Amino acid sequence: MKLFLSILKIKPELPTRRGFLIVLFSLFLLNLACGPNKRTSSNKDISEHYNKTWKIVWEDHFNTSVLDPSKWTKIPQGKADWNNQMTDKDERCFDWQDGKLHLIGIKNTDTLVDSRPYLTGGIYTKGKFAFQYGKIEIRAKIESAKGAWPAIWMLSEENRYGAYPRNGEIDIMEHLNFDNIIYQTTHSYYTLELKQKDNPQYYGTTAINTDQFNTFGLEWYPDKLVYTLNGKPTFTYPKVDGVDSSQWPFDQPFYILIDQQLGGSWVGDVDLEQLPVNMIIDWVKVSQ
Numbered sequence: 001m002k003l004f005l006s007i008l009k010i011k012p013e014l015p016t017r018r019g020f021l022i023v024l025f026s027l028f029l030l031n032l033a034c035g036p037n038k039r040t041s042s043n044k045d046i047s048e049h050y051n052k053t054w055k056i057v058w059e060d061h062f063n064t065s066v067l068d069p070s071k072w073t074k075i076p077q078g079k080a081d082w083n084n085q086m087t088d089k090d091e092r093c094f095d096w097q098d099g100k101l102h103l104i105g106i107k108n109t110d111t112l113v114d115s116r117p118y119l120t121g122g123i124y125t126k127g128k129f130a131f132q133y134g135k136i137e138i139r140a141k142i143e144s145a146k147g148a149w150p151a152i153w154m155l156s157e158e159n160r161y162g163a164y165p166r167n168g169e170i171d172i173m174e175h176l177n178f179d180n181i182i183y184q185t186t187h188s189y190y191t192l193e194l195k196q197k198d199n200p201q202y203y204g205t206t207a208i209n210t211d212q213f214n215t216f217g218l219e220w221y222p223d224k225l226v227y228t229l230n231g232k233p234t235f236t237y238p239k240v241d242g243v244d245s246s247q248w249p250f251d252q253p254f255y256i257l258i259d260q261q262l263g264g265s266w267v268g269d270v271d272l273e274q275l276p277v278n279m280i281i282d283w284v285k286v287s288q
Contacts, residue, residue: 054135054287061283062101067094071129075122075257081264082151085120093121093260101281103260105148107272118270122259130157130253134288136172137217137228138258138281142210144178145277147270149261151175152216154254161249165192168249170225171203173216176267181205182216184227186237190247199243204235213282225250256284 060071067074074088085105087093095102105120142150151174156167169187176183185203190196206229208214217228224238239248260279263270 056285057134057288058129058131058286059284061099062096062281063099065096067101067123072123072125073128075124075259081266082149082259082261083122085116085118085262086122086259087114087119090114090119090121093119099282103150103258103279103281105145105260105262105270105275105277107275118262118272118275120260120262122257122261124257124259125255126155126157126257127255129286130255131286131288132251132253133220133222134286135217135219136256136284136286137215137231138172138284139213139215140258140282141213141278141280142175143278143280144175144210145271145274146177147263147267147274148277149174149176149264149267150279151257151259151261153257154218155257156249157253157255160252161189161246165189166246166249167252170218170220170250170254172218172227175208175210180207180210182208182229184235186225188246188249190244194244194246196243196247200238200240202237206234213280220250222251256286258284 058071060068074094075083075086076088077086078084090106090108092106093104095104101123103121103123105118108114108116108119111117136154138152140150140152152172153174154170154172159167161167165187166189169185171183171185171187174183174185175181183203183205187202191202196202204227208229215228215230217231219226219228219233222239224236226233227235227237239250258279258281260277261267262277
């Protein structure tokens with residue numbers, strides 16, 4: 001537009017024909033800038049396209065007294081901080097009340113069967129459901145305790161780019177101890193190994209009322225991850241041009257994990273006297 005305005009400043013002494021030609025040329029440039037040839041693709045355009053067409057493709061309201069085996073698997077014990085206290089065998093870590101699933105961190109009173117001092121429950125859709133792009137929302141209530149670390153997150157269904165963390169990790173919600181905030185974080189080889197945590201910013205925090213149910217969500221587009229709380233955007237992680245390709249492994253299907261984690265280097269020690277602690281799941285919905 002600045003170019004167009006500068007061209008229109010025709011000096012009075014210019015011949016009429018020459019001035020006429022310059023005006024025609026300037027109008028041609030304006031048409032290029034504002035007409036149908038202008039590139040119209042933008043993050044907002046992509047978002048609006050998806051928002052207008054999203055429909056629920058997968059959901060669970062936990063209205064039965066057992067876990068739906070076609071959708072979920074109980075998370076077994078692992079060796080990482082997040083899953084070394086998980087159990088898929090102790091039913092005390094899973095309960096259903098009023099159409100809601102309770103994932104429970106408990107003090108272990110039977111150390112002859114399992115020597116760990118505390119146990120906890122979690123579920124995932126690994127091998128049963130994964131999706132690429134769309135919207136996921138989880139309505140849940142999280143309780144607080146020293147060493148409690150409830151999380152809602154996603155991992156890649158396949159190792160397309162190699163071993164972790166090359167396929168990325170999407171943490172829709174993590175809560176620590178008695179905090180009045182949640183963390184929403186994007187992990188990858190780019191952030192963890194290359195230490196690129198500010199280009200772009202890889203996590204955000206948002207205030208939360210843990211006395212009530214909240215809806216934790218993610219809107220996943222081909223060019224950005226938009227984290228939400230109660231339907232409102234809270235933090236955006238965009239795909240960035242001109243950086244290492246490991247910045248964006250989020251072009252493949254991911255599965256869902258929901259777990260009441262306990263203990264670890266980040267959250268700290270567990271106070272056994274503050275257990276049990278519940279993570280109460282009302283429903284999960286995925287739209288595309």
